[in-house]
Amino acid sequence: MKKSLLFLVVTVFILSMVLSACGSGNTNGSNEGKANETATNQPNADKPKDKVTINLVAFAQPHEQKMYTQLIKKYQEKYPHVKVNYITTPPADYATKLQAMIAGGQTPDVFYASPENVSFMVDTDQLLDLTPYIEKSDIFNVDNVWQKGISKYTRDGKTYALPKDVGPFAYVYNKSLFEKAGIPTPDPKKPLTWDEYISIAKKLTLDDKGNNPESPDFNPKKIKQYGAGFWWHEPAVWGNGADYINEDGTKVTIDDPKFIESLQFVADLRNKHHVVPSSEDESSMGGYTRWLNGTVAMFPMGPWDTAAFWDLKFDYDLMPWPSNNGTWGTWLGSQGFGVSAKTKNPQEAFDLAAFLSVDPDIQREAMTMGLQVPNLIDMAKNDYLNMTDKKPVSKQVFLDVIETNGHDWAFEKTYDREWYDLFNSSVTQVWDGKKTPEAFVKELQPKMQELVDKSIEKKKKAQAQK
Amino acid sequence: MQLTEKKKEMWIAYLFILPLLLQFALFTVGPMIFSGIMSFTDWNIVQKASFVGFDNYKNLFQDEKFWKSLYNTVYYMIGIPVGLILAMLLAIGLNRPIKGSKAFRVIFYMPAVCSLAAVAILWQWLLNKDYGLINYALSWFGIEGPSWLGNETWIKAGLIIMMVWKGVGASSIFYLAGLQNVPKSLYEAAEIDGAGKFGMFRHITFPLLTPMTFFLVITGLIGGFQLFVEVVIMASNGGDGPNNSAVTLVVYMFQKAFNYYEMGYASAMAWVLGIIMFIITFIQFKFQDKWVHE
Structure with a gap:
């Protein structure tokens, strides 16, 4: 008697475990689907459109989340038949x-x-290929969106996402330090040559006794103020007419003499001229903190820094990155809103993406809050440039990056970025002076090429399944 | 009658372990079988996988970063014996009837219950070259501390120090439990025979703690092979560290699976790692009668 009771308990227990496991797996998928179905199956004689739900998944900073929540509300007012599920992640x-x-x-x-x-x-x-939707959209005119903001998401003439923002990585200088050192402020339209840049940076680097690297008493172990903060290799490579990979993303080109020259330039800034913190000093205090403290004279700046830099105690302005051949270059980042190829409601999903990308009100708000350069060209060229009461003064430099001087990350040309990560992890050997750039690229190029070849293989395999 | 009692107890025991067994089957054995199959494919998470035979395994053994990450992972395990010695000393100290020893036990155990991410960020600061407390302490002795996390040679040492700090409290709790199981009569007998303090430690305490040491070595090694969070947070370049000097097997596995779309390859790596762990644990059990006290 007791035994059978026990059996019963066990059986019930097992069943409940199994069922609950299945149940929890399903709630997200099919139950929701069913809810939608019943909603759509209801006879809606009055309403012109069936109710649909659009899921939006994005990461967001708190202020962005607030902005987008407002925007989604506005979208739902315009399209009352759509309900947006906004899910954010860190x-x-x-x-x-x-x-x-x-x-x-x-x-x-x-x-x-x-x-x-x-x-x-x-x-x-x-x-989802958004091209047909973009062509007939009444929400925006694609010609008024930065060409780079679209081309980053375009493959074989088809556009697959709309930009959330475009992120020009410009260069900024501490005007107060320049004036104190009696150095004329850089021209926002013309890049400094590398030699000019080094000589200015040297004048702006000071040790604890106020000596700069040109003085014989200069002590490179006790530098209090640096001419420039951390140096990325990209602006040096692009500012010398070199690149990481060829145009179609098949051949690693870091063994180009011009590439080697640019690595040497960056290494020299640290090791020879002592105008940039070494990677060890960098790990102790990041360049960003140094810049905020006013102890580096030149530093990179993106539009996302705008609001934070408004609080700086010193004057500053944008400048182009230095260049060795007259053409300067830096990277232009971006994040886009894509639509799933499997969505059941492509039109509504596209409309939401378009709304988030180019709604003028939200673009204006993001601009005024100092978060980004507007995605809309007319707004950027008029309203944004005319915001003269807000720093930086030479906002045109941002637009120059967006329109002409901005490069895509080299790994945007390839299927994955493993080859580029390898470069970034290994290049510290050059920065620390353990290897010459020549020896480094000679050793690394074949390894990177191997990874690129592998990534091409992966691409081919994936396309074959399409 | 007695037999049925026993049977009943057995059933109840099964009932108690049932949830765990089910969980194990659903979330461990299932995925393991799945990853075992996937390790022979080129699965990229999104598309259909096709079989590639032993290619993933073959490539793995020619993969420089795999060997480097395996080397790093093993290197980090230097922290295990160091941690165990410290933990044993700490436990012996805490086992004495000193005032406030309970409070100390809590304090030393604290790191074990702290969030790993928070601990990693804290240690980033402690290990800071110019502003870190570690280098500050070293400067008292006239030593100029290295850039722990920015330097290829020191980054592993920096991480080991942190891991020892984090693990020592938990291990010493195990040792404490072990110490309290040592019969007092043994010490009394030793005293009568004229054994010194060291002799007692050498012939009573240490041997009687070997089962604990055995347990801690095994769990330590298994945990060591799975090192991930600390490295990802503290090492530059997404856990690689300068010139791949910090990357561990699991970090590399994660990169392959989620950054480079090679879930098949990552699965193969997981299996190789699993087999290594199995072999090491097997050897340890095989040789435990050589040194572990019954």
Whole structure:
């Protein structure tokens, strides 16, 4: 008697475990689907359109989240038949979460697509081709959106996402330090040559006794103020007419003499001229903090820094990155809104992406809050440039990056970025003076090439399945 | 009658472990089998996988970064014996009837219950070259401390110090429990025979603690092979560190799976790692009778 009771308990227990496990797996998927179905199946004689739900997954800073929540409200007022589910994640978790959702067959309707992932997502049929929707959209005119903001998401003439923003990585100088040292302020239209740059940076580097590197008493171990903060290799490479990979993303070109020369330039800034913190000093205090403290004279700046820099105690302005051949270059980042190729409501999803990307009110608000340069060209060229009461003064430099001097990240040309990560992890040997740039590129180029070849293989395989 | 009692108890015991067994089957064995199959494919998470035979495994053994990450992972394990010695000393100290020893136990155990991410960020500051407390302490002795996390040679040492600090409290709790199981009569007998303090430690305490040491070595090694969070947070370049000097197997696995769309390859790596762990644990069990006290 007792035994059978026990059996009963066990059986019930097992059943409940199994059922609850299945149940929890399903609630997200099919139940929701059913809810939608019943909603759509209801006879809606009065309403012209069936109710639909659009899932939007994005990472967001708190202020962005607030802005987008407002915007979504506005969107839902304009399209009352659409309900938007806005799901945010911390930036660090986003990529993993999105991949998990895709793998689980629950791709959100609208999500952030980084330019570096577009090739993969297009080849694996994740992103909807937005071109036909863009052509007939009444929300915006595509010619009024930065060409680079579109081209980053365009493959073979088809556009797969709309930009959330374009991020020009410009250069900024501490005007107060320049004036104190009696150095004429840089021309926002004409880049400094590398030699001019080094000589200015030297004058702005000071040790604890106030000596600069040109003085024989200069002590490179006790530098209190640096001519420039951390140096990325990209602006040096592009400012010397070199590149990481050829145009079609098949051959690693770091063994180009001009490339080697640019690595030497960056290494010399640290080791020979002592005008840039070494990577060890950098790990102790980041260049950004040094810049905020007013102890580096020149530093990179993106539009996202604008609001934070308004609080700086010193005067500053934008300048072009220095160049060795007259043409300066830097990177132009971006984040885009993509639409899932599997969405059931492509039009509504596209409208939401377009809204988030180019709604003039929100663009204006982001601009005034010092978060970004507007995605709309007319607003950027008029309202933004005319915001003269707000620093930086030479905002045109940002627009120059967006229109002419901005480069895509080299890994946007390839299927994945493993080859580029290898470069970044290894290049510290050059910065620390452990290897000459020549020896370094000679050793690394074949390894990077191997990874690029592998990435091309992966691409081919993915496309073959399409 | 007694038999049925026993049977009843057995059933109840099964009932108690049932949830865990089910969880194990659903979330461990299932995914393991799946990843085992996937390790023979070129799965990129999104598309259909196709079989590639042993290619992933073959490539793995020619992959420079795999060997480097394996080397780093093993290197980090220097922290295990160091941590165990410290933990044992700490436990012996805490086992004495000193005032406030309970409070100290709590304090030393604290790091074990702190969030790993918070601890990693804290240690980023402690290990800072110019502003860190570690280098400040070294400067008292006239030593100019290195850039722990920015330097290829020192980054692993920096991480090991942190891991020892984090683990020592938890290990010493285990040792404390072990110490309290040592029969007092043994010490009394030793005293009568004229054994000194060291002799007692050498012949009573240490041997009787070997089962704990065995347990801690095994769990330490298994945990060591899975090192991930600390490295990702503290090492530059997404856990690689300067010139791949910090990257561990699991970090590299994560990069392959989620950054480079090679879930098949990452699965192969996971299996190789699993097999290494199995072999090491197997050897340890095989040889435990050589040194572990029954």
